[in-house]
Amino acid sequence: MAGRPLTDLNQKVRDLLTHTVPLPHGVDAPIRNFEERTNACFNLVKYIDDHISTQTVYQASYDRHTSLLHRMVLVSIVEAFERFIKETAVVCVDAIAPVTIDNRFDQFSPTGGSLAAQFNAGSVGKAMCESDTWLSNSAINERFRQVLKPRFGDPWEYLFPNEKQNPAQERDRASTLSILWQVRHSITHNTGVLTDSDARRLTLMVKTKVTSGDLLNPNLFDLRYVKRFLVETAHHTNTRIGQRLAVLLTERHQDDPALFDPQQLANSIAGSFQQPLTIDGRAGIV
């Protein structure tokens, strides 16, 4: 009997780190990166949907594989949004850290190890933001409220407010986003099975009974609408944060005009946010 050949699996696992391809060069802006990632996720499903002949498949197997693929893609789209938030935070911290000394960064708690690991990144924002997870409205809120607050002032507004927080007009979007964080959790940690606690939380969020014990089975249109919701949310959030950052930097420059060159910084953040932003009267060029 031939059986399985002896294989050095320890080495095989390490080998995968050498199997890489270069990233395509594009504009290095969080909102652009996010659009590209979510389109890539969706195109994976679309390509398979278009090109696997449904006449030649074993239908039950095909349905099972499609269901798993859709769950994986759904998680990837939500995690692309987390990545967008994290990259946006890095841009903010990198712009603000050199021109402020107060307690705004005390929300972050990078360990010595993570700081050392990021030392060569040349970015204080990466050192502070990369190692944390940004997978709940409350975590995102608290960090941005601090990072974007006025100098020695009160925290900035809630990015994704709950029903008792402001701005009130942002509550619906925040509520829907919190459902997606929970769906991501269910797929990532419970393979898509809605456990009792998942179902209970989701029931409270959507105010409709969500049955526990079932497996999430998103269809292609579910993915389209989740993607569209997150793209619109990302653009809206990108605008809010970019404009707030410009106001904050304007205040800093008016306090101390020698701190930085407003034109240079305006160009930098306009590029990062892909929108025209003005610092103390100097319009940034996208």
Add this chain to the structure above:
Amino acid sequence: MSKALELPYFTIRADDLANWLDDQPNAWWTVDGDPVLTSCVDFPCPTDELSAELRRIGKSLRMFDPRTGATAHGDAVVIELLNEMADTDNNSGARTFLLSWEGEDIQWLLVEDIDAAKESA
């Protein structure tokens, strides 16, 4: 090693492709593989969003011709023949074009999204 398909190709200006798209206002489209367009547009999208972005970029493209016996080598495309060049060999019969930006190596797909168009109708 390049995985680009070596096929006969026509040249088409972004504006001309945008105009052709605009003649089909109810269609929806997806772009698969172009880092430029996929970082700017939420796909699938209606025609007007894609044509506006193509005009903004404003460069020429290569449109590859998958038809047997094709011989083009950078000739200007005949817009009226675009539908004949479309590859429709897929589950929904969606028109699919293989393109690249002039001077770039990356080949990408422009794919009609029939389901999205039906959903939005």
